[in-house]
Amino acid sequence: MKKVLFSVIFAALSIAVHAQTFPTLKGTTLDDKSIILPQAVAGKYSILILTYSAKASEQIAPWFDNLYDYFIMDPDYDMNLYVVPMITGxxxxxxxxxxxxxxxxxxxxxxxxxxxxxxxxxxxKKTLRLDNKDVPYVFLLDKSGKIVYQAAGQYSDAYLDKIEDKLPE
Incomplete structure (x- = not known):
């Protein structure tokens, strides 16, 4: 009985941690519009790519190009995509x-x-577990701004497949 209870509690905690709401992030787009995430993307599934170093920023292009072509250009998907360079310190x-x-x-x-x-x-860094400054972090948010998938590192098609698997049919 204790094993079953422990398993249920562990599963519930895993779901709660994984399905956390993305923290509020205020910024400005390169076309000079103020934006507050995740509020600005409410109602749509959204992909956010965060970086906070030059080395990580160098890895954005494959992520952005592939995600943009696959999800934003395809009319079957109604999603948001944002790259968030974090200028700090x-x-x-x-x-x-x-x-x-x-x-x-x-x-x-x-x-x-x-x-x-x-x-x-x-x-x-603490909330989103951004432990390695040298890699981009990718978050898939559901319509309410909850994180339903997170990846880090260089782009691969396997990540695209995992993101697609997390979207509703």
Whole structure:
């Protein structure tokens, strides 16, 4: 009986931790619109890609390109996709320069998908388990802003399949 009870409690805790709501994150898109996540994406499944180092940012393109082509360009999906470069610590001193570089490098039509966050990262690192600054973190949120899938690292098609498996039919 104790084993059954322990298993039930462990399963419930796993679900509760995994299905946590994404914490509030305020930022500005590269096309200069203020946005508050996850409130701004309520009502749609959404993919958020977070980075907080140059090395992690270098790995965004394969994630963004593949997720955009597969989920955003396909009319069968009604989803949001945002890349969130997190400008924190000493990088805040050159935030304007970073923003200018991003605006130059990101095509005009994609700028609405990039949200610059400036501020403290410690709560996000703890809450979202952002343990390795050198990799991007990808979150799939359900319509209410709950995290239903999380991945980290370099893009692979296996991640795309896992994201698709988490979407309702």
């Amino acid at each position: 000493a990088k805040s001193l050159i935030a304007g320069k970073i923003e200018k570089q991003l605006k130059k490098s990101v095509q005009q039509g994609y700028q609405k998908h990039f949200v610059l966050y400036q501020g403290d990262i410690e709560d996000y």
